[in-house]
Amino acid sequence: MERWKGRVALVTGASVGIGAAVARALVQHGMKVVGCARNVDKIEKLAAECQSAGYSGTLIPYKCDLSCEEDILSMFSAIKTLHRGVDVCINNAGLAHNEPLLSGKTDGWRNMIDVNVLALSICTREAYQSMKERNVDDGHIININSMGGHRVVPSADEHFYCATKYAVTALTEGLRQELREAKTHIRATCISPGIVETEFAFRHHNSDPEKAAAVYESIKCLKAQDIASAVTYVLGTPPHVQIGDVQMRPVEQVS
Ligand SMILES: NC(=O)c1ccc[n+]([C@@H]2O[C@H](COP(=O)([O-])OP(=O)(O)OC[C@H]3O[C@@H](n4cnc5c(N)ncnc54)[C@H](OP(=O)(O)O)[C@@H]3O)[C@@H](O)[C@H]2O)c1
Numbered sequence: 001m002e003r004w005k006g007r008v009a010l011v012t013g014a015s016v017g018i019g020a021a022v023a024r025a026l027v028q029h030g031m032k033v034v035g036c037a038r039n040v041d042k043i044e045k046l047a048a049e050c051q052s053a054g055y056s057g058t059l060i061p062y063k064c065d066l067s068c069e070e071d072i073l074s075m076f077s078a079i080k081t082l083h084r085g086v087d088v089c090i091n092n093a094g095l096a097h098n099e100p101l102l103s104g105k106t107d108g109w110r111n112m113i114d115v116n117v118l119a120l121s122i123c124t125r126e127a128y129q130s131m132k133e134r135n136v137d138d139g140h141i142i143n144i145n146s147m148g149g150h151r152v153v154p155s156a157d158e159h160f161y162c163a164t165k166y167a168v169t170a171l172t173e174g175l176r177q178e179l180r181e182a183k184t185h186i187r188a189t190c191i192s193p194g195i196v197e198t199e200f201a202f203r204h205h206n207s208d209p210e211k212a213a214a215v216y217e218s219i220k221c222l223k224a225q226d227i228a229s230a231v232t233y234v235l236g237t238p239p240h241v242q243i244g245d246v247q248m249r250p251v252e253q254v255s
Pocket residue numbers: 012013014015016017018019036037038039040064065066067092093094095115144145146147192193194195196197198199200201203
């Protein structure tokens with residue numbers, strides 16, 4: 001991770017869960033991290049914690065609703081003005097709504113597409129353009145995918161969500177191919193976790209907190225820090241190593 005000291009990383013969805021753990025880990029490794037989400041107060045609190053812990057990097061909170069393209073473009077423009085550009089982009093923000101294919105609301109589906117697929121693609125494009133205009137040839141784009149991007153879980157609650165994560169699998173490999181065609185050494189990786197104990201299930205089953213709690217009580221789940229460790233592992237590999245996907249489940253997870 002030594003070579004990333006002082007470099008700029010964008011982490012989307014840095015207010016809680018996996019994104020907060022990833023932002024903290026990168027700041028600990030000396031990176032300048034722009035953390036974005038809607039609940040910017042939580043990122044401000046995390047930034048203060050990183051500072052009092054004496055980490056060598058900094059966390060810069062940025063309020064952004066990723067379902068709105070103008071918000072994303074303004075954020076990239078602010079990063080360009082204040083920090084020159086993005087060297088590492090961690091597309092982490094994502095969510096599931098409980099909207100089955102036979103009865104779900106279109107708004108819920110649209111929000112999943114907007115955040116899980118479109119925002120990830122817009123951030124990827126803008127991060128690449130930022131690297132290109134500064135001749136950054138060693139950047140890295142990491143998508144937080146899911147095991148749901150590799151098999152369809154037999155649960156109507158998750159079918160549309162799985163479809164968005166299958167898209168992330170295709171987008172990560174498509175990105176890798178386009179980066180090769182462009183003859184850059186910028187890397188594209190996705191990390192595909194199974195169940196991680198975060199706010200995710202409580203947001204997913206927001207009308208049924210007991211169901212959400214049961215998800216995390218059923219087995220010993222992954223922790224957000226486990227995913228942050230995978231991120232620093234893939235970032236820390238030598239520049240000629242291109243890791244395509246890291247699939248990781250809790251040992252006790254069956255599906
Ligand atoms: N937890 C799991 O079991 C699990 C498993 C596999 C994959 N994943 C993936 O891991 C990623 C992170 O999930 P998590 O478990 O950390 O979930 P989480 O605790 O619910 O956190 C989700 C993050 O996404 C942000 N976000 C959601 N909608 C947003 C929007 N419109 N604009 C900006 N930020 C938005 C949230 O910030 P604000 O609400 O503050 O805006 C929050 O920081 C997701 O892509 C998820 O699909 C999670």
